[in-house]
Amino acid sequence: MDNYVCKIATIEEMNKKWDYEIDKAVDDKSNWIIWKKENIERFKNNQIIPYYGLLNGKIICECTAALSPSIVQNSDNLVDENIAYLTAFRTIPEYQGKGYFSRLFKFMINDLQARGYKKVTLGVEPEETKNKNIYFNYGFNEHIKDAKEVYPDGTEIDVEYYGKSIK
Structure with a gap:
């Protein structure tokens, strides 16, 4: 992991990562195109902080902290001046299970603590048992x-929301 760096993304890095996600989408790319535009605008407006893990300069994992209730669905008790909502937990498949995302997660939590946040929250679809187990392992044990x-595009999904204190 000597050539692995955790950082807050630049707009150029965001464009590169979002283009990768759009290219990877096999069916309808329209949601990804909209999310790219929204997230770059939200970054410019200080509504999100995108955290990236880079290995030898290649973006291999990411997570985004949403800081504004206006950009999070069902935002009550999920995001406010003391709570950041975490989203877009992604690691390129060949780098999964090697500790890269864990390092990025620790970097992100330390940064959010330094910014004064006391709690982080996230949402997960009920059938995503692998992800739920990972989140429980990270301490997201408070069901909100x-x-x-x-x-x-109008697709509706069920989501369970969990929280973790980071005081």
Whole structure:
């Protein structure tokens, strides 16, 4: 992991990562195109912090902290001046299970603590048992609520929300 760096992304890095996600989408790319535009605008408006893990200069994992209730669906008890909502936990498949995301997660939590955040929250679909187990392992044991979210194309999903204190 000597050539692995955790950092807050630049707009150029965000464009590169979002283009990768759009290219990778096999079916309808429309949601990804909308999410790219929204997230770059939100970064410019200080509503999100995108955290990236780079290995030898290649973006291999990411997570984003949303800081504004206006950009998070079902935002009550999920995001405010003391709570950051975490989203877009992604690691390129060949780098999964090697500790890269864990290092990025620790970097992100340390940064959010330094910014004064006391808690982080996230959402996960009920059937995503692998992800739920990872989140429980990271300490997301406080069940906050269940709700539905809607993608830009109208797709509706069930989501369970969990929290973790980072005081």
